[in-house]
Structure formats: C-alpha cells, structure tokens
Amino acid sequence: MTLQRRFVRTVLGFGALTVLTLLLTPLVGPTYINLRRVFDFSIPFADNVDAQIFFVARLPRTLAGACVGALFASAGVVFQGLLRNPLATPFTLGVSTGAALGAVLAITFNLSLAFMGISAVPVAAFAGSLMAVAIVYALAQARHRGLSTTVLLLAGVTMNAFFSAMILFVQYFASFADTYRTLRWLMGDLDVASYQPILAAVPTMAVAFAVFAWLARPLNLLSLGPDSAESRGLDVARAQRAAFFSASLATGAAVSIGGPIGFVGIIIPHLVRLLVGPDHRLVLPASALFGAAFLVACDLVARTILAPVELPVGIITALIGGPFFLWLLIRRP
Amino acid sequence: MLQAADVWFGYDPGKPVVRGVSLSVPLNGIVGILGPNGSGKTTLLRMLAGTRQAQRGSVTLDGAPLTRLSRAALARRMAVVPQETHLAFDYTVAEVAMMGRYPHLGAFEIEGPADLAVIEETLTSTGTLHLKDRFFATLSGGEKQRVVIAAALAQIFRLPPSRETLRRTAVALAEAGQAEESEIGYLLLDEPTASLDLGYQLEVTSLLTQLHKERRVSIVISTHDLGLAGTLCDSLLLLRDGQVVANGPTDDVLTPQNVRDVYGVEAEVIRHSSGHRIVVPVRRTDERGGG
Numbered sequence: 001m002t003l004q005r006r007f008v009r010t011v012l013g014f015g016a017l018t019v020l021t022l023l024l025t026p027l028v029g030p031t032y033i034n035l036r037r038v039f040d041f042s043i044p045f046a047d048n049v050d051a052q053i054f055f056v057a058r059l060p061r062t063l064a065g066a067c068v069g070a071l072f073a074s075a076g077v078v079f080q081g082l083l084r085n086p087l088a089t090p091f092t093l094g095v096s097t098g099a100a101l102g103a104v105l106a107i108t109f110n111l112s113l114a115f116m117g118i119s120a121v122p123v124a125a126f127a128g129s130l131m132a133v134a135i136v137y138a139l140a141q142a143r144h145r146g147l148s149t150t151v152l153l154l155a156g157v158t159m160n161a162f163f164s165a166m167i168l169f170v171q172y173f174a175s176f177a178d179t180y181r182t183l184r185w186l187m188g189d190l191d192v193a194s195y196q197p198i199l200a201a202v203p204t205m206a207v208a209f210a211v212f213a214w215l216a217r218p219l220n221l222l223s224l225g226p227d228s229a230e231s232r233g234l235d236v237a238r239a240q241r242a243a244f245f246s247a248s249l250a251t252g253a254a255v256s257i258g259g260p261i262g263f264v265g266i267i268i269p270h271l272v273r274l275l276v277g278p279d280h281r282l283v284l285p286a287s288a289l290f291g292a293a294f295l296v297a298c299d300l301v302a303r304t305i306l307a308p309v310e311l312p313v314g315i316i317t318a319l320i321g322g323p324f325f326l327w328l329l330i331r332r333p
Numbered sequence: 334m335l336q337a338a339d340v341w342f343g344y345d346p347g348k349p350v351v352r353g354v355s356l357s358v359p360l361n362g363i364v365g366i367l368g369p370n371g372s373g374k375t376t377l378l379r380m381l382a383g384t385r386q387a388q389r390g391s392v393t394l395d396g397a398p399l400t401r402l403s404r405a406a407l408a409r410r411m412a413v414v415p416q417e418t419h420l421a422f423d424y425t426v427a428e429v430a431m432m433g434r435y436p437h438l439g440a441f442e443i444e445g446p447a448d449l450a451v452i453e454e455t456l457t458s459t460g461t462l463h464l465k466d467r468f469f470a471t472l473s474g475g476e477k478q479r480v481v482i483a484a485a486l487a488q489i490f491r492l493p494p495s496r497e498t499l500r501r502t503a504v505a506l507a508e509a510g511q512a513e514e515s516e517i518g519y520l521l522l523d524e525p526t527a528s529l530d531l532g533y534q535l536e537v538t539s540l541l542t543q544l545h546k547e548r549r550v551s552i553v554i555s556t557h558d559l560g561l562a563g564t565l566c567d568s569l570l571l572l573r574d575g576q577v578v579a580n581g582p583t584d585d586v587l588t589p590q591n592v593r594d595v596y597g598v599e600a601e602v603i604r605h606s607s608g609h610r611i612v613v614p615v616r617r618t619d620e621r622g623g624g
Contacts, residue, residue: 003443084421214440220428221435223421230384231521232488233408233436278422281443 003281010282014289021293022066025300026058030307033058057193064192064257065299065313066292067205069264071254072096073291074212075247076265077272077284081219082243083140085152087328089265090251093152094159095132096260099252101163101170102128103259104182108174122201126252132159133248137240188261188314190299197257204253211246212284215239219280261314263321264291270328334359335381335411335519335551340390342376351376352575353390358519358553363545365562365583366555368572369596374555375523377572381553382413382521408436411519412485416527418477420469426480427465430456433487448487455486458548459540475533478525479540486544489518520544522554526561534558538565563587563602563610571595583610593618 027035037043037050045051072090079088079095090096106124139155167186171179192198218239221229230236254261268291269283276282298317303310335358343349351373358364358381366374379385380392383399392399399407412433420429430452434444456462459479464472469480522541526534538561544550556562562569562583569586571579573595579586587610592600599615 002446002449007443081421086422217435217438217440221432223424224418224432225415227379227384228413228415228418230404231382231408231411231413232432233405235404273422277428278424279428 010286014286018289018293021296025296026062060192060195061190064190065296068254068258069291069295070288071250072264073268073287075250077269077287078243078247091262092156094156095129095251097160097163098132099125099129099255100260101166104167122256125256129248129251133244185259187312188259189312190258201253204249208246208250216281216284263317267324337392338390340387350575361549363552363567365566365569367562372572373575378523378555383407405436412488414481414485414522414525416524418481423468429469430484433484451490452487455483459483474529475536478537519551559612
C-alpha cells in the first residue's frame with residue numbers, strides 16, 4: 001500500500017473515532033439533557049436549562065479536552081522523535097511543570113492584562129515551558145549522541161521537583177481560595193466553564209500544529225541520529241530548533257487550558273505507533289486525533305464515575321498512565 | 334571529482350585534529366583513508382561529506398565549493414554510511430531505505446511509485462530485498478550495513494528520465510558527441526566493517542567492490558583495517574595525527590616502511606594469489622611517532 005493511501009486511511013480512521021467521541025460525550029453526564037430542547041432556539045437561553053448545560057458546561061469542556069489531548073499527544077511525539085527516546089514527553093521532561101509555573105504566576109499575580117489581544121496565561125505558560133525546554137536543549141546539546149533514558153528521566157525528576165518547589169513558593173503568597181483553585185488546576189482539570197481559555201490558546205495551537213506538519217519528515221530522519229540525518233540533506237540544527245520551539249508552544253497552550261495533565265503524551269504515541277508504525281507522517285496526525293478522543297473519554301469518566309462529584313481528569317490519566325509507563329520501562333531492553 | 338585542498342579542522346580552538354590534508358577522489362575512484370584511532374579519519378570524512386565545514390582550506394565537488402551547494406543538492410550527489418546505525422523507533426527495512434529519498438522530495442511531498450521503484454532496485458542490488466518488511470532492529474550487523482548502503486544508494490540514485498527526456502538527451506548527446514557521466518554519485522563510508530564479524534566484513538566488502546564495478550559508484554572509505562583497504566582501494570591516504578604521511582596508489586602507500594612509521598609495527602605486506610593484499614604484523618617497534 002502506498003503511503004498516500006495509508007495516510008488517508010489513518011486520518012479517516014482516527015478522525016472518525018474523534019468525531020464520534022466529540023459528538024457523544026457532551027450528551028452524557030449526571031444531568032439528563034434533551035437534545036431537542038438544547039437546539040430549540042425559540043426558548044430564551046436564560047430559561048433553557050438544557051441549552052445552558054450543553055453550551056456553557058459540557059461543550060467547552062469537551063472542546064478543551066480535545067485541544068489539550070491533541071496538543072499533549074503530538075508534543076509527546078515531537079519530543080520523542082527529537083530526543084530519540086520513547087520515554088520523552090512534556091510531563092516526564094518537566095516541561096509541563098515549567099509551563100504550569102508560568103501559568104500559576106500569571107494567575108496568582110492576576111496578570112490579566114492582555115497585550116496585543118493575547119491573554120497573559122498562555123503567554124506565561126509558553127514562557128515557562130520554553131524555559132524548561134531550554135534546559136533540556138542544553139542537556140541534549142552537551143550529549144551529542146542523544147539523551148540516554150537515565151539522564152532524561154533524572155533530568156525530568158529534577159526539573160519537576162524544581163518547578164514544583166517554585167509553584168509551592170508562589171502558593172505561599174496566595175489566598176486560601178486561590179490555593180485551592182490552583183491545586184485543582186494543577187491536578188489537570190478541564191472544567192473550563194467558558195470558551196475564553198480555548199480561544200486564547202488558538203494562535204499558539206495554530207502555529208504549533210503548522211510546525212508539526214512540517215516536522216514530520218525531519219523527525220523520521222532524526223531517528224537515524226543527527227550525523228546521518230545531516231548527510232541525507234536535513235538542516236539538523238534548524239529542525240531541532242523548530243521541534244523544541246513548537247513542542248514548547250504546544251505544551252504551553254495545553255497547560256494554559258487544562259493544567260499539566262500527565263501521561264497523555266506517552267500513552268497515545270505508543271499506542272499509535274503499535275497501530276500505524278513509526279513513520280511520523282502517520283504518527284503525528286493519528287496521535288493528535290487519538291489524543292483528543294482519549295482525553296475527552298477520560299474526562300467523561302472523571303465527571304461521571306463519582307457523580308455528582310467531578311474529579312480532575314489528571315487523576316484518571318495518571319491512574320492509567322502510571323502503570324503503562326512502568327510497563328514501558330520494564331519492557332525496554 | 335571530489336577534492337579537499339589543505340583542509341584544517343579542530344573541535345577545540347588551538348587543537349586541530351585534521352591539519353592541512355589534501356585529497357582527490359576521481360569519478361569512479363575508490364579511495365581509502367587509513368590511520369590509527371584518533372588520526373582524524375572520521376573528521377576528514379565529515380568534511381568531505383559537508384557535514385563539517387573546513388576551518389581552513391576548502392572541499393569542492395566538480396570544482397564547486399561544498400558550501401555553495403544546498404544541503405539537498407549535495408545529498409543527492411553523495412551519501413554517508415556510518416559505522417553503525419541505531420534507530421530510535423522500529424522502522425522496517427523498506428522505511429529505512431526510503432529515508433534515502435529525502436533530498437529528492439519537497440517539504441510536504443510523499444514518496445511516489447518512482448521512489449518505490451528506486452528502493453526496490455537498490456535493495457535488490459544490495460541483496461536485501463527479501464528483508465524489505467522486516468524490522469531493521471532485528472537484522473544481523475552485516476544485513477543492517479547492507480540496508481544502510483541501499484538507503485545511501487537510493488539517496489544518490491537519479492530517477493531514470495522519462496522517455497521524452499531520454500529522446501531529447503539522446504539528440505543533445507549525439508550533437509555534443511559525448512557520454513554523460515553525471516549519473517554517478519559518491520559513497521562515503523566511515524569504518525563500515527569495524528563492528529562486524531569476519532563473515533559480515535566480507536559480505537560488505539564484496540558488495541562495495543560490486544557496486545564500484547557495476548554501478549560505477551565512487552567510494553571513499555575510512556578504515557583502520559589495512560587488509561581491507563589494501564584489497565579494496567585503488568589509492569590510499571595515510572594519516573597520522575591529522576597529517577598526511579603518504580598519499581597515492583595503494584602499492585606505493587601500503588609499504589612496510591609506512592606501516593612502521595604510522596603504527597609502530599614491523600610488518601610484511603604480502604600479495605595473495607586471490608589479489609588480496611595481506612599485512613602481517615610481525616612485532617612492535619619502539620619508533621612509533623606518537624598518536
């Protein structure tokens with residue numbers, strides 16, 4: 001089968017799964033809603049409880065889940081290809097936590113001043129992830145042959161501890177209510193309750209996905225190692241910079257919407273590679289689509305399993321992802 | 334013709350590892366770069382491949398400095414085979430070979446039937462077509478090296494021109510009255526057999542001989558295996574501490590005197606009836622020139 005046909009099949013297959021998930025999940029929840037009433041525009045919105053639940057609570061939450069899932073999963077693919085290590089993800093590298101620090105700073109000190117129409121939270125989250133990525137970049141440059149799993153995981157542990165400490169330090173100055181909100185957000189929560197965080201992250205998402213599309217082939221070559229990639233005609237330094245930059249953008253955007261939700265960036269790329277093989281031109285779009293469906297489905301579990309209590313979705317992904325990660329560590333030679 | 338003229342390179346300032354080396358690789362030539370570990374072989378090869386830029390002197394391909402050629406244009410003319418290839422993910426043999434087509438495609442272009450035909454051809458000529466759907470990581474060392482060579486060939490392989498182009502070229506050639514030579518590319522190999530068992534070494538060397546003879550590929554090979562270099566190469570460059578000790582036809586370079594000077598080993602060079610040259614190390618001398 002030619003690659004064109006495999007590409008079309010992959011995108012259609014995973015696309016159908018995602019569309020189906022996105023259509024069905026807003027209908028499910030602790031409160032029954034009547035679809036006909038939701039779209040009955042003759043009832044004023046203020047009196048239409050079904051429409052309010054659908055448009056104010058469930059739809060933005062589903063969209064947030066889809067964006068965050070797609071971003072984390074594809075950023076995971078890019079980090080793994082770039083660092084040539086299947087265990088690299090925004091979460092394990094500490095990049096998510098770096099982005100969270102940026103976002104927490106923006107939230108706590110109320111940096112709502114939007115400059116040039118861009119909200120401060122995604123910008124601060126991006127700045128945080130870029131800072132964390134700069135450290136990973138320096139590490140990768142110092143070790144020309146790529147980061148070993150040991151170095152990578154140790155660096156991730158260190159960075160996570162460091163940024164977590166900074167977050168706690170910032171929390172020390174926050175009020176009790178703010179602390180509770182931030183804590184819940186840090187667990188990874190998609191209860192956005194408005195379209196604002198999603199819209200604010202749209203520009204960053206657009207740039208990140210555009211660069212990802214360009215990166216697919218360079219990432220294939222980088223799997224050979226930098227020297228071989230260079231001799232095949234790839235500008236390795238430029239591809240690496242583009243990958244680091246776009247993966248930080250994606251992580252920043254995802255964290256600004258849903259907080260540092262873990263393990264999506266490792267579960268999804270691995271499952272996708274088992275299904276479609278390692279070619280990044282298939283893995284990247286499939287991971288973005290599957291990541292969206294996966295996180296939305298996890299969020300459905302999070303908000304229904306203990307209904308009417310709604311859990312942060314990060315708890316669900318960590319419960320699935322933790323054992324998965326250990327299995328990967330054990331399986332690897 | 335691939336030429337290096339008085340090239341210098343150092344990774345740390347003030348400590349050059351290649352010092353003023355000049356080398357020519359003619360079309361359809363097969364040149365060996367010899368020397369002990371750390372003598373600058375790999376660095377010189379990287380400069381020839383254009384992945385490191387000479388800090389002094391210049392490398393030219395058919396008279397044009399490599400720095401003037403785009404990466405893709407350069408990659409279409411020459412390919413590098415490293416000592417070992419480790420992949421980060423489980424690619425199949427066909428996918429690895431397909432990576433050779435990278436410089437022939439646009440940023441968002443997908444390999445077409447013509448590219449598939451190319452890798453089928455290069456996998457066939459390296460005797461690895463039957464491994465096409467196997468995972469690269471599951472192959473033996475010799476098989477891996479042959480697949481990487483197939484990818485390298487796919488990289489410098491020009492698509493057969495369409496019938497229309499052929500007709501026009503034939504007319505043009507008839508008018509100009511000369512044969513076209515530009516189909517041939519360069520294969521640069523960095524100790525391609527160093528991590529292989531004896532059997533796999535032979536497998537790779539005989540493949541290189543065959544490619545050189547049948548496909549007129551020009552080859553540059555760095556190695557510290559004197560026997561391999563002596564058997565395979567028309568001409569040799571002998572390096573010590575980044576400097577040229579000898580450069581010329583194999584028989585002139587592979588002499589007991591040169592072996593003693595560079596390796597500090599008393600040796601005999603014997604020509605076997607099979608055409609192979611054998612270097613027999615007899616004993617270590619004390620006059621090793623360092624390095």
